[in-house]
Amino acid sequence: MNRTLKRVLGLTGSVMLGLAGAVTFASAAQAHHPDVTGTPTCLPDGSWQVEWAVVEGDWHNKPADLEAWIDTVESDSDAEITGAFTLGTTFGDKVKLPDPELDEAPITATQVLDAGVESVSLKVATKWSNERTDPGEPVTVEKPDTGCQPDPEPETPEPALTHHSDCFGITVTVSNGNPEALSTFTISTGSGEDIVVTPEVDEPYTESFFVEDVEAGLTVTVVVDDGEPTVIEWEGLPTCPTIESTVTCEGLEVTVTVPENGTETTFTFAAGEGDPIVVTVAPGATETVFIPGIGTELEISYEADAGKFYETGTLYWAKPVECDEESPAPSETPSAQPQLPTTGSSLTIMISSAAALIVAAAAIFLIMRRRRTAQDW
Template identity: 30%
Template sequence: MNLLKSPLRRTSAIAAGALIGLAGVAAFAAPASAHHPVVDGVSSCVNDDGTWQVTWEVANSEYDLIGKVTDVVLTPTDSTITGIVAEASLPVAGHGTLEGVQTLPASAESASITVTAEWQREQLITSTRGAEHPVPKPTEKCHPTPNPSNSKPAPQPSTPSDEPSTPSDEPSTPSEEPSHPSPSGSASKPPAPTKEPEFVYDQDCDTLTVGITVPADWSKDIEVTFTPSTGEAKTVLGKRGETTSVEFPASKGLKVKATPKGYEDEAATVTYKQPANCDSSGGGAGDEPSLPLTGAAAGSIAAGAGVLLAAGVALFYVARRRKVKFTA
């Protein structure tokens, strides 16, 4: 009986030492998860009354799990924001972003936001991230959205009747209010377009794609010139009922200005922001990129894991000195 108990006791010590060390690595490495919101200010402009606004985008670091915003902190505190609010969902990476507009008083010199989000995997994961740099007060003026109802259709000639009109024996009595027929001869106005043209864009590690979507019921096709900060401009004709786009090679700091012909006041600028899943050379980093954990948190993890590993190794060697043997 004693010979059997002793080897088992020594074997248990070895297993416990190894288990403690491995459990320490797993437990302390768990916080190195890459879950976090990605906050980016994409544009800003000044209103006529001196107030100004910043358009923010919040992306999800995860490619397989939707996140949820739990808190948003604004700087300055007397600013407001729409779209990016608590309980809003963060789409999985590569499938869109959460967008919002922060409105600031004229006295504010810079703007920033901090977003807290959570993900539910085996356990609840929470992360807080802010903008990499505050957005300074811009000088560019905000432009109103064009109103399609202001566009006037071209006059249409009326179609003469095949039969001549027969004069009446009695003079006609004029109505109290004169009628105002439309150029087509009908008293009803043509319906206004249900949507307005809008610029669209997409980006990956290698290209920035920009374009324009023209509603099918818009009055005409729209010619747009896309002018990059580096390289040659490209001009496209946006067809009604279609999305027309062009691509530019991605580079750091690339900006593309979109100028629609006939609507020059509605020009917009798109700034390229390299996606989080790109490596340093600009290429993709795979479908499931991971982000290293650095700083004080990484040091604490390494220290804690090291202590538990050391304890496991010590138990291993103590047991080994006893020359463990199995006895039948």
């Protein structure tokens, strides 16, 4: 073998040996690495986030008992990372990497990016239980292809609540004005089951609650969705008209009064086949009407119309039994001719008899029967 050939072979052997060593060391270095992945998702406000997941890497002939810990965490964004690790995590924190070969789940952390950020990268350096280290390679995640547009503003509900008190209780009406955002109303009085209703647009829900105990009053509570309750107190009594009736031998005397803070009210009284008696009473005023009796009993229907409510009821007249007794005959005198007993109704006899026979059946009462209630208070 000549000298030149020996030199070529020697040089070739040296190169091969060097390459083999480089490959050996490179393979060892490449073996010790973590696996880092990132999953991007859009957020409702137009921003986006990445869920980072880290586990031990896997390679050929990896020792089963080899363990790894995070050494440092770096990102090309200063956006906060929260979860199992952060941008400030170091080896001293002893954040161990899971081993997928042992079915251990990845450790995860979340990084939220502004809408204007198009990509983000993360680099996780590790230390291993065999003293090897890995500086990590940046893993880049792109913003989702959709562009992460913000969600449209939610529709705003348009609930409405109206209520009014009358002489009988409280009437509540609830409704919705936005078909894309219907509110739910919960109506309660503190007794019985609550009323829960979600009315459609143009389909208001109305409920009347009647006073059972005037002294106790009435309270209705309405809650719209999860909002603050609206408490409604019954205020009908001070404004209600009153009726006072007195039974006489001749008929029924009725006195109607409207409080000063009430509403002008028209009263109509009808009995038998005669024309009805109509009287209009202004706030703060009192009027008296007389309804002649017919026979021995009479049923009198009435209506009270105050515009905001319309009520009906019935009054009764029964002729007192004392009214059927004949008046006594006057005493005879020598100078006068005998006379038949007086059966007429002279003014003197009527006045004296009235004091003894009239039965005062005065009763002030609230109009407690309803035929219909106007919806517009």
